[in-house]
Amino acid sequence: MSDTPEIPEPGPDGGLGEHPLTAARLARHQEILVGAGYPYRFERSDYAVELHARYGSLSPGEETDDRVTVAGRLMAVRKMGKLVFAVLQDATGRIQLFVDRRTLGDEGFAEFDELDIGDWVGASGVMITTKKGEVSVRIDDFELLAKALRPLPAKWHGLQDVEMRSRRRYLDLMVNEHARTVALTRARIVGELRRQFEARGYVEVETPVLLSQATGALARPFQTHHNALEQDMYLRIATELFLKRLVVGGMERVFEIGRIFRNEGIDATHNPEFTMLESYQAFADYNDIMDMVEEMIAAVALAAVGWTEITYQGKKLDLSPPYRRVRMVDLVAEAVGEPVGFDRPLSEMRDLADRHGLEPGSTWGHGKIIDQLFEELVADDIWEPTFVLDHPKETSPLAREHRDDPNLTERYELFIAGAEYANAFSELNDPLDQRARFEQQARARAGGDEEAHPIDEDFLLALEYGLPPTGGLGIGVDRLVMLLTDQHHIREVILFPTLRPEA
RNA sequence: GGGCCUGUAGCUCAAUAGGCAGAGCAGCGGACUUUUAAUCCGAAGGUCGUGGGUUCGAUUCCCACCGGGCCCA
Numbered sequence: 156m157s158d159t160p161e162i163p164e165p166g167p168d169g170g171l172g173e174h175p176l177t178a179a180r181l182a183r184h185q186e187i188l189v190g191a192g193y194p195y196r197f198e199r200s201d202y203a204v205e206l207h208a209r210y211g212s213l214s215p216g217e218e219t220d221d222r223v224t225v226a227g228r229l230m231a232v233r234k235m236g237k238l239v240f241a242v243l244q245d246a247t248g249r250i251q252l253f254v255d256r257r258t259l260g261d262e263g264f265a266e267f268d269e270l271d272i273g274d275w276v277g278a279s280g281v282m283i284t285t286k287k288g289e290v291s292v293r294i295d296d297f298e299l300l301a302k303a304l305r306p307l308p309a310k311w312h313g314l315q316d317v318e319m320r321s322r323r324r325y326l327d328l329m330v331n332e333h334a335r336t337v338a339l340t341r342a343r344i345v346g347e348l349r350r351q352f353e354a355r356g357y358v359e360v361e362t363p364v365l366l367s368q369a370t371g372a373l374a375r376p377f378q379t380h381h382n383a384l385e386q387d388m389y390l391r392i393a394t395e396l397f398l399k400r401l402v403v404g405g406m407e408r409v410f411e412i413g414r415i416f417r418n419e420g421i422d423a424t425h426n427p428e429f430t431m432l433e434s435y436q437a438f439a440d441y442n443d444i445m446d447m448v449e450e451m452i453a454a455v456a457l458a459a460v461g462w463t464e465i466t467y468q469g470k471k472l473d474l475s476p477p478y479r480r481v482r483m484v485d486l487v488a489e490a491v492g493e494p495v496g497f498d499r500p501l502s503e504m505r506d507l508a509d510r511h512g513l514e515p516g517s518t519w520g521h522g523k524i525i526d527q528l529f530e531e532l533v534a535d536d537i538w539e540p541t542f543v544l545d546h547p548k549e550t551s552p553l554a555r556e557h558r559d560d561p562n563l564t565e566r567y568e569l570f571i572a573g574a575e576y577a578n579a580f581s582e583l584n585d586p587l588d589q590r591a592r593f594e595q596q597a598r599a600r601a602g603g604d605e606e607a608h609p610i611d612e613d614f615l616l617a618l619e620y621g622l623p624p625t626g627g628l629g630i631g632v633d634r635l636v637m638l639l640t641d642q643h644h645i646r647e648v649i650l651f652p653t654l655r656p657e658a
Numbered sequence: 659g660g661g662c663c664u665g666u667a668g669c670u671c672a673a674u675a676g677g678c679a680g681a682g683c684a685g686c687g688g689a690c691u692u693u694u695a696a697u698c699c700g701a702a703g704g705u706c707g708u709g710g711g712u713u714c715g716a717u718u719c720c721c722a723c724c725g726g727g728c729c730c731a
Contacts, residue, residue: 174668175668175686175703176668177668177685179685179686231695233692233693233696233697234690234693235696236690237691239691239693240693240696242694255692256691272684272685285692285694291692307668308668308670308684309669309670309695311670311682311683311684312670313670315669316665318665330669654726
């Protein structure tokens with residue numbers, strides 16, 4: 156009888172039908188579904204940012220005959236009776252729609268009135284500027300592309316709640332410009348890192364995430380189980396040993412940017428899954444890698460933020476090379492006011508550690524004490540980019556012995572603003588020495604040191620076929636993004652940080 | 659793991675020395691053809707994180723739990 160189709164009863168709608176803020180949106184949505192439905196695609200002619208670039212110089216009140224089609228999310232609506240100003244946000248920015256009844260017609264104008272903030276809309280019209288000079292599209296046609304059944308966070312205060320910004324990152328991205336900026340800057344940083352390595356002849360590779368043994372670093376792994384193989388497996392805690400196997404195989408320059416998993420605490424600088432960049436270059440030593448790293452950091456800063464002189468946590472920071480290069484033992488000696496060489500009796504070194512608030516474990520040698528004194532007394536105070544050189548052999552089981560000192564290794568960490576950004580060494584390539592180092596680690600582990608490497612026999616096998624002299628590097632990508640976007644918490648640079656399930 | 663703080667409307671935040679919980683924005687109804695957080699008028703909107711306890715009465719005090727934040731280890 157009736158020619159208007161019946162609106163279906165609300166099905167399982169998550170309670171949207173009962174809430175006053177969503178009932179009307181849901182009803183409209185169902186009305187559209189029983190009618191013409193939503194379009195499957197939409198042809199846009201221009202992004203918001205392009206229109207501002209092209210028409211920003213029009214004088215106030217100027218009109219053109221240039222037709223454009225825009226699309227985006229409706230973020231604001233200002234109704235003036237027979238005239239409406241609406242704001243559409245696309246991936247690049249915002250553009251105002253000038254919606255007047257004369258141009259759009261009575262029917263279309265009434266339909267536009269039914270739109271809600273948050274709806275996805277496509278619209279066509281001509282480019283004009285308003286009396287106040289705002290670049291706008293005076294629309295003569297529009298289409299509802301998808302309806303937002305839930306209201307957006309407040310337009311002015313946005314979304315502040317840290318928890319919800321992380322849990323519902325899409326809302327954060329919709330309403331907080333800085334969230335979009337950080338996400339885009341991260342993409343630029345990762346892209347530039349790739350370009351830097353590719354320009355130097357490196358090949359990007361992917362090594363396994365799922366392993367029967369998690370090796371190559373000091374960390375507790377996530378454990379899982381493979382049903383068909385009937386064996387426990389572990390998520391990787393580093394990519395190091397697999398990348399070196401590739402160099403053994405003759406891939407002389409390789410790098411990987413990949414997710415690493417460490418089953419440890421969550422705080423401002425640690426997320427259980429994070430992104431690590433590792434690279435290995437045959438025939439290079441750690442000096443070569445230092446030169447490369449300072450060039451790369453500067454290039455990445457330029458690409459990401461446009462300058463090498465940045466502001467971090469309210470202070471100026473210059474990332475242009477060359478970076479200071481200083482030995483760890485010299486920094487520690489300076490901090491404690493006395494020499495900390497390996498020629499001093501171990502008992503004196505243990506006293507020294509005690510006096511500086513450390514509680515040296517029974518397995519600690521000179522090297523571990525020096526390393527811990529550095530962490531405790533020096534690391535936090537380094538501001539300008541600094542390569543801290545020549546770590547003790549004891550705490551660097553994968554690094555090659557220093558050519559001038561058998562107690563040290565050719566290893567450095569790059570410190571900036573009190574945090575570590577890169578870790579690199581002349582790689583240990585003698586399989587016999589590597590086996591001895593692993594065994595020393597195993598003894599420390601048996602002695603109660605949980606921060607000790609397990610032995611990886613399969614890696615030793617590969618080494619026995621010959622690893623050329625190699626310079627290796629690891630960079631914490633998330634921390635680098637934090638530095639370049641001036642964020643003080645890792646959750647701000649990871650789109651979906653690890654959280655407890657919501658109650 | 660320890661300490662401190664925190665959870666109130668869709669969002670951002672108030673208040674209550676234990677006695678009917680408020681505002682701005684958003685939403686709803688109305689006016690308005692040049693707005694930019696539009697403006698004006700009107701009517702609404704709440705399981706005060708969850709569960710116990712004390713009390714005549716608890717959003718407020720106590721306990722536990724859940725989520726979150728900061729600091730320390």
